[in-house]
Amino acid sequence: MKKGTDWSREETIIAFYVYCIVPFSKSSKKNSVIIHYANILGRTPSALHMKISNIGRLDPELKEKNITGLTHGSKIEEDVWNEFESDRESLVLEAEKIIERMSKKTLEDAYLNVYEKKYTGEEKERLVRMRVNQNFFRSSILSAYxxxxxxxxMKINELLIAxxxxxxxxxxxxRLNPHNGICLNVIHDKAFDQGYITIDKHxxxxxxxxxxxxxxxSFVNDVFYKYDRQTILIPNKFKPSLEFLEYHNDMIFKGG
Structure with missing residues (x-):
């Protein structure tokens, strides 16, 4: 394990990647996701947790809720934040390449089953990229909520959709912007997608x-009208963008 050594840019990118997929309130040296990525980095879980706390100090959404990370950090954290905070596509692409190299485990092994590995060329590459992106987006949204x-x-993971x-x-x-996502159960996800429900600017x-x-x-009443005009759960980070909600209101919603 690396102890007392400065964090490289690549390591900090992985820390930011983990910051995106782990609820800030559940970040600890005992968190299984943090342990997993700490092992890949060759760092202790405590060190990765501390790095995530340093990154948290840069998040304006956490500041709005008076949730603070560690007060001291490094310039490299600021550089990585500024580079990738609004460009999750590049973050995922670069992070996964680093993880693949450090873990000595290919993306194909991580994301494709035995049958899918038989695909070739662009078809296989496209499937791997789709799986990587889907996994990151889902993890980011579910962690935020x-x-x-x-x-x-509801907290049944198997019935939750990003x-x-x-x-x-x-x-x-x-498509990977977490501010363009919301965690919904399978029924409300379908209703939201088809425009039977929306979420307004409030x-x-x-x-x-x-x-x-x-x-x-009675089922419709219990599933839909029970929640009419109720406020959704607002996450501590990655709050839904009003710009995207306005698009949904105007272009997808069937009208109230």
């Missing part, structure tokens, strides 16, 4: 008029 549905408060607010097909530059849930004809159904 502490693995909790923003509408219902929903895009503005569809990735409509804006490829923001972060309130709005139900589309098209659902009203089903209002006598």
């Amino acid at each position: 502490n693995n909790t549905c923003a509408i219902t408060g 929903s895009h607010i503005k569809p990735w097909a409509k804006d490829i530059n923001n 972060y309130r849930i709005i139900i589309a008029r098209e659902i009203r004809k089903y209002c006598e159904n």
